[in-house]
Amino acid sequence: MKILVIEDDAGLRRTVSLLLEGEDYDVATAANGKAGLAKAEEWNPDVILADVRMPGMDGLEFVEKYMADGGSADVVIMTAYGSPDTAIEAIGKGAFDYIDKPFAPEALLLRIRIVEENRKKTREIKRLRKEVRVEKRHGEIISSSEGMREAIRLAERVAPHPTTVLITGESGTGKELIARLIHDSSGRPGAFVPVNCGAIPENLLESELFGHVKGSFTGATVDRLGLFEEADRGTLFLDEVGELPAQLQVKLLRALQEGEIRRVGESQSRKVDVRTLAATARDLEAETQSGDFRADLYYRLNVLRVHLPPLRHRPDEVPILARHFLATYSERLGVSVTAFDPAAMKMLQAYAWPGNVRELENVVERVVVLTDGDKVTEAALPASIREPNGIMATSAESLSSDELSVKKRSVQLEKHLISRALTVTDGNRTRAAELLDLSYRALLYKIRDYGLDD
Known part of the structure; x- marks a missing residue:
C-alpha cells in the first residue's frame, strides 16, 4: 500500500517514513501542502498522512483542494493542535480520520490498518460488482441466459407498437419488469398502471378496473376513476389475468376490442387510449380448452407472447444474480458482506428455486442481515435450501x-x-x-x- 506523508517537520517526517517502511509500506514524502498536492497527483497514493499546521497551504486547505480535484486516497490528519472542532472540520472536508501528535508508533499503525481494512472492503465490493458480468436492461432486469435475452429483445422490439402482449412465466420470473420495460420503451406519455387481478376481491374488481359513479352501489359516495382511465395514453398491466371471473372477462374483451369502457352505474361509454399488457403463470391455452377461460379473450391478449424461463432452467444465472443481490443489499443495509463461500454457492445452485428470482432475492437479503462476517456460509442459508428435499426426504x-x-x-x-x-x-x-x-x-x-x- 502506498502512503504519502506530508509534514513540514523534517525530523518527524523522517521518523514516520522509517516506521511505515519498517512495516513494508511504500512511502513518499512532501514538506508542505502544495508539494503534497503535486506528489499525490503524480504518485496516486492509497493513504495520505497530512499535518494540519504547515506554512502556505495547511492541512485543512490541502484536504479541501485534494478532494475537489477528485482525489481517491484516504486522508488522515495529524495535528498537535487537535480539538473536536478541528477533527469535525477535517472530516467534513473529506478526511477519513485524524490522530493527535505526539502519537505512539502503535497508535499510528493502528490508524493505518483501519484505513487499509476499509479500503480492502471497498475494493472487494467494487470487484464483486465488476464480476457480475451481466447484461442490464431497464434498471432491475439482469440476464445472461439466451432465454432471458431473447425475451428482452422481443419486448424491446414490440414496445413502440400498440400490440397487446401476453407475458408468461412462473411467479417470480420478472413479468412485471418486462411489462415496465415495454411501457418505458413505448414512448407513451401516460402512466404505467399495474393491477394484480387475483389480489382484488371479486365484488370490487369491476369498479377497480372501470370505475363507478356516485350512488351505483352501497358505499359509492363519489364518482371514481377506474384503472383503465388512470392508464389513459399509458399502459395498463393486468397481472395474473387468468384470475379474472367469467363476467369480467366479457367486459375486458369489449374494452380491448372497442377501446371504450363503461363505469359501474353509468349508461354511457367512455373512450380510452390504453396499451394493455397481461401476464399469467397459468396455462391459459389449456384453460380455454377446458372452458375455464374465454377463448376469444385469450386470442385477443395473446397477439404476441413473451415467455420468461424459470430460474431452474437457467442455473448459470444463479451465481450472477446472487452476487448482484449480495452487493445491492450489502450497500443498502450498510454492511460488508461481500462473498459466498463455495459450499454456500453450491447449495444455491443445487436448489430448484420454485419462487424463482424473487425467492432468490428474498433469501439473499435474509442472509445479508444474518451474516456476522464478510462471507456467507452454508449455515446462514435457510433450512429449505440446506435440506432441499425437506418434508419429502423420507x-x-x-x-x-x-x-x-x-x-x-x-x-x-x-x-x-x-x-x-x-x-x-x-x-x-x-x-x-x-x-x-x-x-x-x-x-x-x-x-x-x-x-x-x-
Whole structure:
C-alpha cells in the first residue's frame, strides 16, 4: 500500500517514513501542502498522512483542494493542535480520520490498518460488482441466459407498437419488469398502471378496473376513476389475468376490442387510449380448452407472447444474480458482506428455486442481515435450501403402511409449502400467493383450513 506523508517537520517526517517502511509500506514524502498536492497527483497514493499546521497551504486547505480535484486516497490528519472542532472540520472536508501528535508508533499503525481494512472492503465490493458480468436492461432486469435475452429483445422490439402482449412465466420470473420495460420503451406519455387481478376481491374488481359513479352501489359516495382511465395514453398491466371471473372477462374483451369502457352505474361509454399488457403463470391455452377461460379473450391478449424461463432452467444465472443481490443489499443495509463461500454457492445452485428470482432475492437479503462476517456460509442459508428435499426426504421404504396415503402426504406437503412461503415473504400473503402459484383468495382459504393464521 502506498502512503504519502506530508509534514513540514523534517525530523518527524523522517521518523514516520522509517516506521511505515519498517512495516513494508511504500512511502513518499512532501514538506508542505502544495508539494503534497503535486506528489499525490503524480504518485496516486492509497493513504495520505497530512499535518494540519504547515506554512502556505495547511492541512485543512490541502484536504479541501485534494478532494475537489477528485482525489481517491484516504486522508488522515495529524495535528498537535487537535480539538473536536478541528477533527469535525477535517472530516467534513473529506478526511477519513485524524490522530493527535505526539502519537505512539502503535497508535499510528493502528490508524493505518483501519484505513487499509476499509479500503480492502471497498475494493472487494467494487470487484464483486465488476464480476457480475451481466447484461442490464431497464434498471432491475439482469440476464445472461439466451432465454432471458431473447425475451428482452422481443419486448424491446414490440414496445413502440400498440400490440397487446401476453407475458408468461412462473411467479417470480420478472413479468412485471418486462411489462415496465415495454411501457418505458413505448414512448407513451401516460402512466404505467399495474393491477394484480387475483389480489382484488371479486365484488370490487369491476369498479377497480372501470370505475363507478356516485350512488351505483352501497358505499359509492363519489364518482371514481377506474384503472383503465388512470392508464389513459399509458399502459395498463393486468397481472395474473387468468384470475379474472367469467363476467369480467366479457367486459375486458369489449374494452380491448372497442377501446371504450363503461363505469359501474353509468349508461354511457367512455373512450380510452390504453396499451394493455397481461401476464399469467397459468396455462391459459389449456384453460380455454377446458372452458375455464374465454377463448376469444385469450386470442385477443395473446397477439404476441413473451415467455420468461424459470430460474431452474437457467442455473448459470444463479451465481450472477446472487452476487448482484449480495452487493445491492450489502450497500443498502450498510454492511460488508461481500462473498459466498463455495459450499454456500453450491447449495444455491443445487436448489430448484420454485419462487424463482424473487425467492432468490428474498433469501439473499435474509442472509445479508444474518451474516456476522464478510462471507456467507452454508449455515446462514435457510433450512429449505440446506435440506432441499425437506418434508419429502423420507424414503418410501421407511414409511409404515398407514403413512402411504398420497392424499395425506400431499396435504402435509401443501401445508409445509404455504408455511415456507409465508416465512420467506415475512407474512406478505400477496407475495406468498405468487410464489405458490395460487390465487390470493385460494391462499386465504388454505391458511384458514390449515390453521396458519397465527
